[in-house]
Amino acid sequence: MSVLNTSRGDTARDTALGAGRTARTPGPRKDFSAWANRHRKWLFAAPAMIFVGVLIVFPLAWTLYLSLTDSQGSVRAASEFVGLENYLTVLSDVERFWPAVGRTLSFTGVALACEVVLGMGIALLLWRPFRGEKWVRVAILLPLVATPVAVGMMWRLIFDPNIGFVNQLLGMIGIPPQPWLSGQDTALGTTIFMDIWQWTPMVVLILLAGLTSLSEEPDEAARMDGANAFQRFFFITLPLMMPTVIVAILLRGIDALKTFDILYATKGKGGGSFHEVETLNVYAYGLSFDYNQYGLSSAVLILFFMIIIGTMWLLTMRKKAVSK
């Protein structure tokens, strides 16, 4: 009863107001306004959801369908339904697919580990106010906003075996030139280094925000009890920071798994002539747009997507466990 009453009261008030403010507007507009207000939840949310939904659901369904066909050459060309054959081909492919999985995971794992450890260190350095803070902030922001493709080009020059700055620097202390990006064994590590340069600042910002929102008391209590800086960090600050650390890992991890720009910009098609930096994303892109193997690439993409969802799910579980 009361619910009914209130809502009727509201409508009455809306109508009265509507009539007062827009005296010359005829009825339908008032009706629309009342209708819009009642359904504002979906009226507001639906357009964005429909936009993203149409751009996601339909293509994903298509990718799933393509992964079950032998589509190649052109998506328009006739293709036959081949069941799980593509998946079998991909899963038994030890030359391109499994190495790509390995590279994707090691790229993400190593980059993330370095970024979180370095990021935590830098965030701790910045935690308490100091002179020149502004300049450090600027320095932290620059790699973050720099265009990844341009960054890739920049590192190509710096890591060039003959004229690169890194080898010049090493030459000064008597270390012979290294192939860096062009070497089969060193290329992946070098791209990981680039990722660390560009994205550690992001981890720093997130962790710093977490640190600043921590309360001082636990730390001070431990100080009173005679804990030294290391003990205070490992037993007080770090446990309290765990939820933030996991958020940082989640946000960065999604992007690291999908890294494309820097790899493609520095090594080009197929992740270099020996596929030395070919991650799943680069592999799938190559299959689709350099070789037009749509059936196969779709199978790779579905598997890749499952890897991402799996990783995310694990991390979210971990986060829930930590924050409880």
Place this chain on the structure above:
Amino acid sequence: MTVLNTNTEHTGTTAAARPAPAPRRRKPLASRAYKVFRVVALIAVVLFLIAPLFWMLLASFKTNVDIYDTAKSFVFTPTGENYANVLQRNNYFVFIFNSFWVAFVSTALSLVLGVPAAYAMSRFTMHRSALVVLMARVIPGVSLLVPWYYVFSNLKMVGGFEVLILSHMFVALPLIVYIMMSYFDSLPLELEESAQVDGLTPIGAFRRITLPLSVSGIATAGILSFIFSWNNFMFALVLSGSKTKTLPVAIFDFVSYASIDWGGLMAAATVVTIPIMIIALFTQKYIVSGLTAGATKG
């Protein structure tokens, strides 16, 4: 929540263990050593982050002969030739305009769709609906590109601005929803409620009270989405045409047919990064709050 609880516990013990404020003591030596360490470490961090960009900038003012001469790493006669070459002969002004236009329009449209959506999702705690939009962040873009390419090329849209803007909106929208949701979460509900008591409709309260109060949040979301759109490479690589090519694709092309022209390449790379860095320097505060949005809620 756990964090809060632990805090109160600890406060309790501190208050009990510390009846009077501790007397000021002379600072231990370790803290001076730490101060020195901190200064050195910070300088190292700044150098590590800045030096590569500085090197790129230096190379963009060198002739190719000077770039190959390692004796002229820092001392050389600067030349503007690379920039003249890139901007005039390679038509980079067109690409700058393309990048700007795509980033601007896709950001504006995403704000129109994303801000009300984030508001509804925050007010009515529509977490599952929010997940639909945020899925767009998780899915690898390649899996969407083949179907998009097929559909849009059948519609004869590939190579036009519309399709680029649509694909960049796909990047911007989840970002905007994510940032604005955490912004609206932190905005007190009471203001709107009292506005409604004073006679505004719910939508009126959103338009006249919440939106004006959210200007800084909207700026944050807008600036970040502009940056991400400006930097986006993969979608533009597939979906742009010769007339709509954006800057990242243009520098990528530059390499494939002129891989030895380091000076020109560095000038091109600098041309891409400079505008976005200038924007970033003036809007630092917003970028930081956008990148850390939602990160500290635990």
